[in-house]
Amino acid sequence: MVETNRTLIVQMLDKDMIDLIEKLTTTIIHIQKEIGMGVTNVVNLITTNPTDIGQEGSAIENAKCNDFLKIVHTNAQSILGHILEIQLMLEEQKIDILCISETWLYPYISDTFIHIPEYNIYREDHGRGGGVCLYIRNYLKVTELKFGIEKQEGVEDKWVSVQHRKFPSIIVGCVYRHPKAAVTSFNYISDVFKEVILRNKPIFIYGDFNDDLLKKENKLGKLIKNLRFDQIVDKPTRITSTSASLIDLVITNSKYMIRKSEVTPSSIADHENILTLLNVRKPKRQTIFKTFRCLKNYFQETLCSLLMNNVHILNQILSTDNVSKQVEVLTNVFTSCVDMCAPVVTREVTRPPAPWISDTIKETIMVRDNVKKKLKNQRENTQLRETHKELKKKVNSMLTDSRRQYYKQEFKNAKGDMAATWKITNNMLFNRINSDTNKLNCDTKDDLQRKAEEFNEFFAEVGRKTFEKTQEELHNRMPLETDPIIPHSRVDSFKPRPVDCNTVILVIKDLKETNAFGSDVWGCTNKSQLQRVQKLQNFAARVAVGNVRKFEHVTPHLKELEWLKIRDQYTLDMCTMLFA
Incomplete structure (x- = not known):
């Protein structure tokens, strides 16, 4: 009753009277703090049992130890007029963060009039018809975020950045866009979203954007898609007797953290409430599996003998002129034989081996990690912070030097063996690429399916547009007498010829065992490809020699390693092929 009367008075009085009431209220609250309880607590003591108070305290303690955050968005249409309903909703639903649109607060209205116990308030005022605020539990660590972007009218x-316990922090934003805001307001929203993305944290945006996503033409939907956000709400949030619209949204870049989301009816305004339950615990790395053929027990002679045992099946190729049947027979026989020699296996991908990490480096890493743990509990210890920085630099330096020495020794041991040299080069260069591509496996199944569909659609469109453009140019082009006539006899006369099993076996026996960069691929190379390979060889020589300056000429080091330049190797191999 006291809260209701105070709300009505605030709505009726002017600024001067509000300042006077504010001073009186501050004095009353000071007296209440001296006594040890507030007005709300006094009312609760009258209407509740002592056991209920104990249960409420234990519920708060359980919430502090929980891994989840309950975030709700509502459209209040004046907080002062619905402060009791908001307080009841916070207590009953045990909400951690409440985002409110259309607060209708003026800057001269103090937080005292809208204070709710155990919650801190963060607000952006506009007056009647606008404004946003957030009620956040007082045990959560909160940091207000400000961007250097000029505010847009409308x-x-x-x-805010919110951290629960010692879990990684998340960014929570509350946005309200006026129904009659200018089109340029979307530019401001886009700029702010881009600034938030640069913080590189999980982002959760709640608000009333007054742009119906149920309509086909909406600018906000395109903005969300371009910034690669996800919109969670899929039901209308404002339902009237004549319309239903989806204007209250939840936008995020970390959809995997949302364990529950639902639209619930609201007793405050004609907008529905949106409830989300977030799991703020850092997820574990998903297990990555790789499927490949195991060549451990593969031998060329074994494969040939298996093919010889299936000669009676391969002879079926000669008994039919149907190309599809011939390909099917050959594929089935060859696949079954290869499966016996090199079966398909699926194994978990672990960290790549790092033989250059010695025991000394491991001990230094352990010391660095222990200092880091102490630093988390003693963040103000500057000496400990400097020690941690020095240990980090030391570990990185030791890893770099040890890795360089390891590969330098490997290149020396493989001197004269081109296949082994290229194998070492591949391992050295592509470990970094593989570590980057593993990040793609963190995408969900739906994301991968969507990317695949977009990829296929893109190339399908390229082919169709190319065909249409070609046909259009051919149609518009007038044939000339000097145009050459392209014969189609080769294409028309092409017919596949049957091959006997002995020919297949001879081809398999003639296959080269090495995968080195040799003369078998020089025939399809051009000048630009040779230059790229030369750059790769120069990089490998710099790594093998070590301590090479950035602009130092690499030719002396190639001579030291007794490596031919790629152009010379190309000439040597071609001469060998011609005159051998």
């Missing part, structure tokens, strides 16, 4: 937004 949009109010508030951004």
Whole structure:
């Protein structure tokens, strides 16, 4: 009753009277703190049992130890007029963060009039018809975020960084866009979203954007798609007797953290509430599996003998002129034989081997990690922070030097063996590429399916547009007498010829065992490809020699390693092929 009367008075009085009431209220609250309880606590003591108070305290302690955050968005249409309903909703639903649009607060209205116990308030005021605020539990670590972007009329937004326990922090934003805001307001929203993305944290944006996503033409939907965000709400959030629209949204870049989301009815305004339950615990790395053929027990002679045992099946190729049947017979026989020699296996991908990490480096890494643990509990210890920085530099330096020495020794041991040299080069260069491509496996199944569909659609469109453009040019082009006539006899006369099993076996026996960069691929290379390979060889020589300056000429080091330049190797191999 006291809260209701105070709300009505605030709505009726002017600024001067509000300042006077504010001073009186501050004095009353000071007295209440001296006593040890507030007005709300006094009312609760009258209407509740002592055991209920103990249960409420234990519920708060359980919430502190929980891994989840409950975030709700509602459209209040005046906080002062619905402060009791908001307080009841916070207590009953045990909400951790409440985002409110259309607060209708003025800057001269103090937080005292909208204070709710155990919650801190963060607000951006506009007056009647706008404004946003966030009620956040007082045990959560909160940092207000500000961006150097000029405010746009028609949009109010508030951004905070929230950390629960020692889990990674997340960014929560509350945005309200006025129904009659200019089109340029979307440019401001886009700029703010881009600034938030640069923080490289999980982002959760709640708000009333007044742009119906159920309509085909909406600018906000395109903005969300271009910035690679996800919009969670899929049901109308504002339902009237004549319309239903989806204007209250939840936008995020970390959809995997949302364990539950639902639209619930609201008793405050004609907008529905949006509830989300977030799991803020850092997810474990998903297990990555790789499927490949195991060549451990593969031998060329074994494969040939298996093919010889299936000669009676391969002879079926000669008994039919159907190309599809011939290909099917050959494929089935060859696949079954290869499966016996080199079966397909699926294994878990572990970290790549790092033989250059010695025991000394491991001990230094352990010391660095222990200092880092101490630093988490003693963040103000500057000496410990400097020690941690020095240990980090030392570990990185030791890893770099040890890796360089390891590969230098490997190149010396493989001197004269071109196949082994290229194998070492591949391992040295592509470990970094493989570590980057493993990040793609963190995508969900839906994301991978969507990317595959977009990829296929892109190339399908390229082929169709190319064909249409070609046909259009051919149609518009007038044939000339000097145009050459392209014969089609080769294409028309092409027919596949049957091959006997002995020919297949001879081809398999003539296959080269090495995968080195040799003369078998020089025939399809050009000048630009040779230059690329030369750059790769120069890089490998710099790594093998070590301590080479950036602009130092690499030719002396190639002579030291007794490596031919790629152009000379190309000439040597071609001469060998011609005169051998």
